[in-house]
Amino acid sequence: MRLTIIIPVLNEAEGLPNMLGHLASLCGRGTEVIVVDGGSEDDSRQAALHAGAQVIRSERGRARQMNAGAAVARGDILLFLHADTALPFVAEPAIETAVRRGGGAGEHVWGRFDVRISGRSFMLPVIASLMNLRSRLSGIATGDQAMFMTRRAFESAGGFPDQPLMEDIELSRRLLALSRPVCLPDRAVTSGRRWETFGVWRTIWLMWRLRWLYWRGVPASELAKGHLY
Numbered sequence: 001m002r003l004t005i006i007i008p009v010l011n012e013a014e015g016l017p018n019m020l021g022h023l024a025s026l027c028g029r030g031t032e033v034i035v036v037d038g039g040s041e042d043d044s045r046q047a048a049l050h051a052g053a054q055v056i057r058s059e060r061g062r063a064r065q066m067n068a069g070a071a072v073a074r075g076d077i078l079l080f081l082h083a084d085t086a087l088p089f090v091a092e093p094a095i096e097t098a099v100r101r102g103g104g105a106g107e108h109v110w111g112r113f114d115v116r117i118s119g120r121s122f123m124l125p126v127i128a129s130l131m132n133l134r135s136r137l138s139g140i141a142t143g144d145q146a147m148f149m150t151r152r153a154f155e156s157a158g159g160f161p162d163q164p165l166m167e168d169i170e171l172s173r174r175l176l177a178l179s180r181p182v183c184l185p186d187r188a189v190t191s192g193r194r195w196e197t198f199g200v201w202r203t204i205w206l207m208w209r210l211r212w213l214y215w216r217g218v219p220a221s222e223l224a225k226g227h228l229y
Contacts, residue, residue: 001096003148004032004075007053008065012083013043019083020051026089032075036065062143063160063167070154079148084191087146088113091186095148098182110149110175111182112141119192123200136183140172144190147171153178163220166210170220 005023009016016035023033035048038060048055058068066080077099081087088094091113098111114132117124131142141147147168149157157174160167175181195203210223 001077001099002030002032002075003027003077003079003092003095004034004069004073005079005081006066006069006073007033007035007081007083008038008062008069009035009040009044009048009083010038010060011040011042011044013040013047015084016044016047017051019086020048020053022086024052026087027092031092032073034069034073036069038062038065061162061164063162063164066167067159067162070151070159073151076151077148078151078154079146080143081146082143082190084193085115085144085146086189088186088188091146091188094184094186098184099148099150107179108182109153109179110147111184112145112147113184113186113188115145116187116189117144117192117195118189119196121192121196121200124192124195127195127200127204132183135181139176139180140169141181143168144188146188149175161220164224166214166220166223169211169214 005027020033027033033053035053035055037045037048037055037057039057045055056068056072058065070078077095079095095111098108112135115128117128131145135141135145153175156178157171161170163170172181213223214220
């Protein structure tokens, strides 16, 4: 099985070299890395090319960018990775083992990693633990947890919905019709910058409020009008 890692970016030039360097150190030679630029105004595209990644352009919007990357990917397994998230060193063999265990169309056709949030606030480890627990109980994954799935599962679920937020939640719901996710205990490390920039408690309240309203049926396009990010 071949793994493709798809990274949507928008003005991430500062962190891309380290992020892509980390990927190069943990991925095998057969792993494909695709950076999808949504119209960056900095040197994100040049930084990704210099690091040896394949770079394509698409319309702005995380869902559209990830779908564009999937459309040109050659891998049997697709992993969608945020630009501010680092995979654990065991990522590649852990994913392959998890998907092979389900035979590609059996018990498990998708999954995600546990997450650790880097930052100064003492609340960030608590938030991460609650995210991981909630995901295990609900079967819903978020983009911070480095979602992966077989290409067949991605296509069967219709890819990411074309909406401005909650695209990971909606895709998780669709994938649950195919199988429960594999919840790998190895931790991806994601940046706590959004919590620390806008305030930890304020961000927690916002995220839970958005999830609640989305669950109640409020369209993502309406939720995005008052979205902080």
